[in-house]
Amino acid sequence: MPIHNSDVSEILREVADLLEIEGRNEFRVRAYRNAAQSVENLSKDITELVNEGEDLTEMSDIGESIAEKIEEIVKTGSLEQLQEIRDRTPEDLAELLNIEGLGPEKVSDLHEELGIDSTEDLKEALDNDEVRELEGFGKKTEEKIEKNIEHELNEARTRLDRAEEYAEPLVEYLGELDAIDDITVAGSYRRKKETVGDLDILVTCSDSEAVMDHFTKFEDVADVIAKGDTKSSVRLKNDLQVDLRVLEKESYGSALVYFTGSKSHNIELRERALDYDLKINEYGVFPEGEDESVAGAAEEEVYKAVDLPFIPPEIRENRGEIDAARNDELPNLIEIEDIRGDIHTHTNATDGSNSIEEMARSAVKLGYEYIAITDHSQRVTVANGLNEDELREHMEEIEAVNDKFDNIEILKGIEVDILEDGTLDLSDDVLSELDIVIGSVHYKFDLSRDKQTDRYLKALDNPNIHIVGHPTVREINSRDPMDVDLDAVFSKALENGVHMELNASPRRLDLNDKHCKTAKEMGLKIVINTDAHSTGELHKIKYGIYQARRAWLEKDDVINTRSLDELREILKR
DNA sequence: GCCGTTTTCGGCCCGACTGTTTTCAGTCG
Numbered sequence: 299m300p301i302h303n304s305d306v307s308e309i310l311r312e313v314a315d316l317l318e319i320e321g322r323n324e325f326r327v328r329a330y331r332n333a334a335q336s337v338e339n340l341s342k343d344i345t346e347l348v349n350e351g352e353d354l355t356e357m358s359d360i361g362e363s364i365a366e367k368i369e370e371i372v373k374t375g376s377l378e379q380l381q382e383i384r385d386r387t388p389e390d391l392a393e394l395l396n397i398e399g400l401g402p403e404k405v406s407d408l409h410e411e412l413g414i415d416s417t418e419d420l421k422e423a424l425d426n427d428e429v430r431e432l433e434g435f436g437k438k439t440e441e442k443i444e445k446n447i448e449h450e451l452n453e454a455r456t457r458l459d460r461a462e463e464y465a466e467p468l469v470e471y472l473g474e475l476d477a478i479d480d481i482t483v484a485g486s487y488r489r490k491k492e493t494v495g496d497l498d499i500l501v502t503c504s505d506s507e508a509v510m511d512h513f514t515k516f517e518d519v520a521d522v523i524a525k526g527d528t529k530s531s532v533r534l535k536n537d538l539q540v541d542l543r544v545l546e547k548e549s550y551g552s553a554l555v556y557f558t559g560s561k562s563h564n565i566e567l568r569e570r571a572l573d574y575d576l577k578i579n580e581y582g583v584f585p586e587g588e589d590e591s592v593a594g595a596a597e598e599e600v601y602k603a604v605d606l607p608f609i610p611p612e613i614r615e616n617r618g619e620i621d622a623a624r625n626d627e628l629p630n631l632i633e634i635e636d637i638r639g640d641i642h643t644h645t646n647a648t649d650g651s652n653s654i655e656e657m658a659r660s661a662v663k664l665g666y667e668y669i670a671i672t673d674h675s676q677r678v679t680v681a682n683g684l685n686e687d688e689l690r691e692h693m694e695e696i697e698a699v700n701d702k703f704d705n706i707e708i709l710k711g712i713e714v715d716i717l718e719d720g721t722l723d724l725s726d727d728v729l730s731e732l733d734i735v736i737g738s739v740h741y742k743f744d745l746s747r748d749k750q751t752d753r754y755l756k757a758l759d760n761p762n763i764h765i766v767g768h769p770t771v772r773e774i775n776s777r778d779p780m781d782v783d784l785d786a787v788f789s790k791a792l793e794n795g796v797h798m799e800l801n802a803s804p805r806r807l808d809l810n811d812k813h814c815k816t817a818k819e820m821g822l823k824i825v826i827n828t829d830a831h832s833t834g835e836l837h838k839i840k841y842g843i844y845q846a847r848r849a850w851l852e853k854d855d856v857i858n859t860r861s862l863d864e865l866r867e868i869l870k871r
Numbered sequence: 872g873c874c875g876t877t878t879t880c881g882g883c884c885c886g887a888c889t890g891t892t893t894t895c896a897g898t899c900g
Contacts, residue, residue, distance in 0.1 A: 326873090329883090333873085358873095359873065359874090361874080362873095364872070364873085401897060403897055403898085434891070434892090435891085436891060438889080439890065649884095679886050679887080679900085680884065680900045741887075741900075742887095
């Protein structure tokens with residue numbers, strides 16, 4: 299089986315986690331984490347690099363020792379060192395670190411004092427009120443663990459970017475087979491939902507037996523769950539289940555509609571079909587009482603049968619798209635080519651990996667007209683946030699680099715921390731000298747709804763703020779959104795000419811699709827940014843575009859589709 | 872374990888907050 303970048307980084311992270319629980323040198327632990335991040339950020343395939351004999355120590359945070367380990371992982375699929383550590387320390391202990399509030403020391407205590415080896419053991423201990431008895435633990439800690447443990451158990455859905463990492467090679471592999479004609483990954487994957495439950499692949503072909511053989515022999519397959527003439531199911535080694543369905547050409551379109559979903563979109567569509575005395579199912583469109591399909595080879599046909607235009611998969615969520623289609627009011631959804639610049643990026647001045655110049659060069663390659671450098675402010679100490687003097691120096695540097703480029707404009711910005719009381723982390727003086735000020739929350743996520751809302755409302759009254767970054771601070775599968783009255787925040791933003799960010803990081807996607815749709819309906823403008831911490835992350839803008847399309851956003855709803863001059867005009871308050 | 876306008880070993884981000892304590896360890900970002 300080929301080893302993907304995420305496989306390598308996962309192994310390195312597990313080594314780090316277990317070493318940390320064992321109480322090993324924290325810098326050694328961090329070295330493994332940094333290396334994992336470095337592999338994850340890589341835009342190239344790690345297996346390819348190893349096979350081509352590239353010197354991995356050229357990569358940042360990878361030295362001789364870890365380079366050897368990565369080669370071992372790529373060549374053997376596993377790491378002997380990890381096996382040895384697992385023999386000493388139960389591997390399931392590492393998953394406890396994902397529970398917010400539990401760090402290495404507490405996990406170690408739970409293991410040593412209560413013999414807890416897994417999340418299951420921890421649940422049992424919680425039920426028996428054993429945890430609160432431990433020294434260093436109390437009632438509040440217990441409550442916090444109890445609340446956060448559920449997240450870990452519910453992590454069934456796979457993030458879209460992770461699913462893509464497996465789906466794309468699989469589709470390419472299937473495509474190698476001459477017997478296959480059409481191939482589409484349907485389901486929430488096709489609707490570009492932020493997470494997917496499993497993958498549904500539909501194909502048409504001339505030889506289904508050959509297709510099923512080929513499919514079940516895919517190198518990432520860990521388990522063949524079922525293998526038949528029209529449907530086979532496998533589990534990939536990352537636990538993702540994949541169903542492959544072989545279809546007749548004449549029902550490919552109706553099957554696409556059926557398996558792309560969403561379920562409630564399909565129900566709505568079928569109800570509409572009843573008005574036309576038609577029955578829609580995955581095999582076609584059938585007039586009442588007949589068993590001969592009148593449409594179904596292509597999706598367009600199916601929609602046309604009920605007098606509707608084609609509806610883009612991203613908006614098939616039964617959020618009004620069928621009515622809109624009926625009234626010829628479907629949105630003209632934004633495309634990735636519409637984006638003219640990324641205005642939330644970080645450099646090695648704070649916690650990014652690349653220089654201003656490197657970021658700008660990569661932005662040029664993407665065809666951008668502008669890029670804003672928006673590093674962290676002083677409060678975000680962990681990221682080496684800039685104080686006023688450092689920011690002024692940084693601004694001069696940005697200007698100097700900008701002078702070297704005549705094919706892109708590098709804007710001076712900051713991602714300024716919104717403090718607990720709603721004030722900004724830098725003086726109005728220095729903020730007013732910047733092209734772009736993004737206000738973001740990085741601390742105190744658990745204020746009451748009223749306080750959290752007031753915090754934003756006050757921040758938005760600062761005349762220097764242009765954009766609210768990752769407004770809810772949620773992280774998919776790991777951190778809930780803050781409790782905040784977004785309607786009130788949106789209203790204030792609209793009033794004050796502030797724009798809301800759709801953070802395109804596939805880990806965040808914040809605002810989410812629903813929020814963005816609400817914002818649009820209120821007349822608020824969105825900005826889609828990657829929040830890139832390295833040049834390799836700039837291309838993740840596509841996840842923001844997916845989410846924007848799911849939110850019905852059109853080119854005009856997004857301010858970084860504008861030319862530089864127009865953008866500058868929009869940013870004036 | 873990585874890194875180096877330091878070539879060989881010392882430094883590596885560190886301040887705020889929480890919950891537990893009663894002066895501080897652990898966790899977070």
